[in-house]
Amino acid sequence: MTDQTATPKSFEPVPTAPPRSQWADVWRQFRRHKGALFGGGFLVFITLAVLIGPYLWTVDPQKLNIRFKDIRPIYTALWDGDAKVNWAHPLGSDNLGRDILANLLSGGRASMAVGWAAMVISVVIGTVIGVVAGYFKRLDGLFMRFTDLVLSLPILPLLLVAVTLFRQPLRKNFGPETGMFILIVAIIGITSWMQTARIVRGEVLALKEREFILAARSIGTKPFKIITRHLLPNVLSPIMVSATLGLATAIITESALSFLGVGFPSDFPTWGKLLSDAVPRMEEFPERVVLPGLMISLTVLSVNYIGDGLRDALDPRIRGR
Amino acid sequence: MKFKSLTVGSVLALSMATMGQAERGSDGHVNVIYWQAPSILNPFLSGGTKDVEASSLVIEPLGRYDQDGALVPYLAEEIPTVANGGVSEDLTSITWKLKEGLKWSDGTPVTSADVKFTAEYCMHPEGGCAQATFFDGVVSVEAIDELTTKVTFNQPKPNPYGPFMGGQSPIIQAAQFADCLGAKAPECTEANFNPIGTGPFRVTDFRPNDVIQMEANPHYRDAAKPAFATLTLKGGGDAAAAGRAVLETGEFDYAWNLQLAPDVIAKMAEGGKGKPIAAFGSLVERLEMNLTDPSPELDADTRATRKAPHPILSDLKVRKALSMAIDRELLVEVGYGQAGRPTCNLVPAPKVFASPNTDCLTQDIEGAKALLEEAGWTDTDGDGVRDKDGKKLALLYQTSTNAVRQDFQALIKQWWSEIGVETELRNIDASVFFGGDPGSPDTFQKFYADVEMYANNFNGTDPQQYLAAYRCGGEPKPESQWQGENINRFCDPAYDALIDKLANTGDLNERGKLGIQMNEMLTKDTYTIVPLVDRGRVSAHSNTLGGVVLNTWDSELWNAADWYRTE
Numbered sequence: 001m002t003d004q005t006a007t008p009k010s011f012e013p014v015p016t017a018p019p020r021s022q023w024a025d026v027w028r029q030f031r032r033h034k035g036a037l038f039g040g041g042f043l044v045f046i047t048l049a050v051l052i053g054p055y056l057w058t059v060d061p062q063k064l065n066i067r068f069k070d071i072r073p074i075y076t077a078l079w080d081g082d083a084k085v086n087w088a089h090p091l092g093s094d095n096l097g098r099d100i101l102a103n104l105l106s107g108g109r110a111s112m113a114v115g116w117a118a119m120v121i122s123v124v125i126g127t128v129i130g131v132v133a134g135y136f137k138r139l140d141g142l143f144m145r146f147t148d149l150v151l152s153l154p155i156l157p158l159l160l161v162a163v164t165l166f167r168q169p170l171r172k173n174f175g176p177e178t179g180m181f182i183l184i185v186a187i188i189g190i191t192s193w194m195q196t197a198r199i200v201r202g203e204v205l206a207l208k209e210r211e212f213i214l215a216a217r218s219i220g221t222k223p224f225k226i227i228t229r230h231l232l233p234n235v236l237s238p239i240m241v242s243a244t245l246g247l248a249t250a251i252i253t254e255s256a257l258s259f260l261g262v263g264f265p266s267d268f269p270t271w272g273k274l275l276s277d278a279v280p281r282m283e284e285f286p287e288r289v290v291l292p293g294l295m296i297s298l299t300v301l302s303v304n305y306i307g308d309g310l311r312d313a314l315d316p317r318i319r320g321r
Numbered sequence: 322m323k324f325k326s327l328t329v330g331s332v333l334a335l336s337m338a339t340m341g342q343a344e345r346g347s348d349g350h351v352n353v354i355y356w357q358a359p360s361i362l363n364p365f366l367s368g369g370t371k372d373v374e375a376s377s378l379v380i381e382p383l384g385r386y387d388q389d390g391a392l393v394p395y396l397a398e399e400i401p402t403v404a405n406g407g408v409s410e411d412l413t414s415i416t417w418k419l420k421e422g423l424k425w426s427d428g429t430p431v432t433s434a435d436v437k438f439t440a441e442y443c444m445h446p447e448g449g450c451a452q453a454t455f456f457d458g459v460v461s462v463e464a465i466d467e468l469t470t471k472v473t474f475n476q477p478k479p480n481p482y483g484p485f486m487g488g489q490s491p492i493i494q495a496a497q498f499a500d501c502l503g504a505k506a507p508e509c510t511e512a513n514f515n516p517i518g519t520g521p522f523r524v525t526d527f528r529p530n531d532v533i534q535m536e537a538n539p540h541y542r543d544a545a546k547p548a549f550a551t552l553t554l555k556g557g558g559d560a561a562a563a564g565r566a567v568l569e570t571g572e573f574d575y576a577w578n579l580q581l582a583p584d585v586i587a588k589m590a591e592g593g594k595g596k597p598i599a600a601f602g603s604l605v606e607r608l609e610m611n612l613t614d615p616s617p618e619l620d621a622d623t624r625a626t627r628k629a630p631h632p633i634l635s636d637l638k639v640r641k642a643l644s645m646a647i648d649r650e651l652l653v654e655v656g657y658g659q660a661g662r663p664t665c666n667l668v669p670a671p672k673v674f675a676s677p678n679t680d681c682l683t684q685d686i687e688g689a690k691a692l693l694e695e696a697g698w699t700d701t702d703g704d705g706v707r708d709k710d711g712k713k714l715a716l717l718y719q720t721s722t723n724a725v726r727q728d729f730q731a732l733i734k735q736w737w738s739e740i741g742v743e744t745e746l747r748n749i750d751a752s753v754f755f756g757g758d759p760g761s762p763d764t765f766q767k768f769y770a771d772v773e774m775y776a777n778n779f780n781g782t783d784p785q786q787y788l789a790a791y792r793c794g795g796e797p798k799p800e801s802q803w804q805g806e807n808i809n810r811f812c813d814p815a816y817d818a819l820i821d822k823l824a825n826t827g828d829l830n831e832r833g834k835l836g837i838q839m840n841e842m843l844t845k846d847t848y849t850i851v852p853l854v855d856r857g858r859v860s861a862h863s864n865t866l867g868g869v870v871l872n873t874w875d876s877e878l879w880n881a882a883d884w885y886r887t888e
Binding site for chain 1 (some may be wrong): 724734735769
């Protein structure tokens, strides 16, 4: 022991930097993508805002106050001194006097929750189907034809039918809002996994012919182990990318549904609903369209940038260049 | 008698207004814009309002409805009634007498042969007349002498003013349309585009779906009218553009039917070139209370049928409290502005059928709370929602998807929460909600909700058919494929007796009394129907156009002969 510590010099080369883990490398690469970094920051910010915001800004988003209707956002006072503004409603109020800030926060909760939940469902389904179809040749034809079948289903009409069929039982068991949440998440989830499945299958098809898989198989590794140990880590990057895209799609689909007036009850705010409610008065009160629209756009954009950054960061061939 | 005094009154009022301009054609040119363009000037070949109204400048009926829905003689000497002998005692015939000395715009005299011909034209079996319903039940139309025409019906008609009354049933010239009977009707382009009429104007140039040029009719029966020598009726565009053309730019003098949000119209009116005017018909936005249980736990044959009474809304006190909590003034302000007014009536007009009931107009939250307490609904668990025997006072409130309706839902939900009623809102796409598909659970007929909101009205000025819809047994039910008009599943033998009585009563005042009584049975006595807003129609005229009286019972251009220039 003492000998070793006493040894002042070693002739063996000692790594000067501490050993780098794979994830640290990924992070370093990710940091170099400015867009992704901003996107990530914004996504964290918006997620925290909708999670914690309603506790800080405690105005009830559904509370009507007709005397304080049609208040403009506080910033309009900068160029229009006569504008009706009020610090009690920093982003203004709608035509029935509902606070827009409170609505944006609680609407964001619903939209983000739908987005994340539907994304998780679609990624899980897509990955399972993709890996199984790619690895087991016998199941390939069956699974991929099924994927084509689902891909050809138009999602909006399907949703309308599903809403008609399942609204009542779900409402009875879970209440109107949770019931609708389950329905929307489930439908978006099970109709948007196909791209993920196709991409994953393609990657797996290429990977399973590589030498390291052959080596693994030759020492008797079971298919399940091969998949979890060798295949999944290698297809992680396309999965992550399609997951981020899936989140964006889910938020947009929910907005479209709310915009069409099917979906959540009419007094339950979501970004899409705020947007559609504001359209008839967008000439006079542009902020009511712009604010939720901006929220949707920025969230989707930031998620797309994160996907872009992740793709670069997770690919060892690009990383470090 | 009532008719006569009313008509004399309104004619006097109108002639007073035009006293200053006592010369035909002295006021030059007038521009009218219809954002739906007229495509034909023969209302018997088109049901479109735009065509009916455009043609009303040229061809006229024997009598019209005025702005209150009262009957005014036009080509007729007077409106026939049982009292003046014009309608037979048994209500099976009506005898019209033309004014003397009437001339068509080509100078030939108007006779009872023209009236008889008009009936033949529309009742021709091969004709496909768009206004055939006005001639329902007509057995014969006879010309008794030069000026007198007798219409006979196949059964007693308490309301015999179908044929030859109102803009949809004007008199056309026999000579011009003689070769246009039956299947040949649409081929007579010249006659359909340039009808010879008795109205204040005659067509000089007609471009279908675009512009109509007209000039004053030299043979119009009042030598001093119309005040305008020429008229342009421009068609096309949209309601917003038409509104701007009159209110903001002043290019046009009159714009028809501006279906726009109140704040949008108000914004346009700030232009200062004209003013929007509103008139009211019978369209009422209302809440319908479901008297049957829509619970999804019931089987399909029982759910929302009279076999299962509603567990909450069967109690009159609850229905009344729900109505009392609503501030109708505020609803009007938010949703309709000038185009609406608060009402407590299912039949808000015409005057003779309108109940004077205004009980519901003041919001009374405390009274509503007291009423619910009295009915046994108390908040025992302190969660802000009343309950009784372990059941919460929670309602599902549905309507069609429409910005104004969702605002109404939000407001009403808030008021109901103040009195301790929990409300779940639901909106359904209008094409599904009003679609009537018996397979869909979301139609307004099926009423799988506790409360629903929509608007409805009746055609013409007589609400008999409208009120008869609430007959016991007329409700939508599985056996009738969910078709039926008694949406609330209302059932009262006393009401049914009144329906039968109304169908056999000819005297208008008597009919009015019955109508009011039935209206009150549905609204203020039982709160089965909770009316909210009497919805009107908004048009606009320029500041320099005088004499405009907006009329929802007949053509909007019904009194174009009385229009004049104020400056």
